[in-house]
Amino acid sequence: MAELSDNVRSKVEAPNLAFLADVMKDGSPHVSPVWIALENGYITFNTAAGRVKERNMRRDPRVAISIADKDNFYDKVDIRGRVVEMIEGEEADRQIDELAKKYLGKDEYPWRNPEETRIKVLVEPVAVAG
Amino acid sequence: MAELSDNVRSKVEAPNLAFLADVMKDGSPHVSPVWIALENGYITFNTAAGRVKERNMRRDPRVAISIADKDNFYDKVDIRGRVVEMIEGEEADRQIDELAKKYLGKDEYPWRNPEETRIKVLVEPVAVAG
Secondary structure, eight states: OOOOOHHHHHHHHTTOOEEEEEEOTTSOEEEEEEOEEEETTEEEEEEETTOHHHHHHHHOOEEEEEEEETTEEEEEEEEEEEEEEEEESHHHHHHHHHHHHHHHOOSSOTTOOTTSOEEEEEEEEEEEEO | OOOOOHHHHHHHHTTOOEEEEEEOTTSOEEEEEEOEEEETTEEEEEEETTOHHHHHHHHOOEEEEEEEETTEEEEEEEEEEEEEEEEESHHHHHHHHHHHHHHHOOSSOTTOOTTSOEEEEEEEEEEEEO
16 A cells, blocks of 8 residues: 555545546546545545446456645646445445535535445555646 | 537536546556547547556547536536547647636646657547536
8 A cells, every 4th residue: 555645635524526546447537526534555546336427446446546736736636546445325325424524515426316326445555746 | 420419518618627538458447537629529638658548548438527516416427438549749739828818817838848758549439518
């Protein structure tokens, strides 16, 4: 597991939108925005069962995560890692609310769909720059 | 070539930071921030010779581009496309200044390194959502 510098930690801990890249079945790239957090050295985010990224990560756990700011283009964070756990149930449901608090200042995720299975994803950082 | 909706066009034309995903030699994903623009229905951005993304796109032209805003998470743009041209020389040098104007309000790209070969990349949109 790669160590995270103070700069990387602070970028992940701040409510910066991150962009997650994963790989489609045909080997082409896929990228989508995610809310992220740090947990015991892992990068963590939340998705839902059936999403393109969820299917991609189950097939190939290799992901890349980028955080950058338009006004400070070169102060960016670049993480390459591997999905090590995908957790469903209470822990995943709790996390989406925690992320809504971090990113929206709301106690509950406002777009919660009870039909949807939320998934908490843990990524082990393998190589980190920034 | 996929048609771009008015919403997608306006997102690309505004100075929104975009995130470009491409694929490493080992098939793992790579993602990095880019300044983008529209040109005759193509998505275009600028890179430099020797960058990871440049080497990746020459090997495999399939890319994905995401634009999203932290405060408006679900109003996002998702473009999958194919690199159809990588142009060096005056046209690429001029483009990096045009992008600096768009994103920084500056007439010249402030980090220009004369040793560096700039490359203008044209992406044909294949599938677009948003």
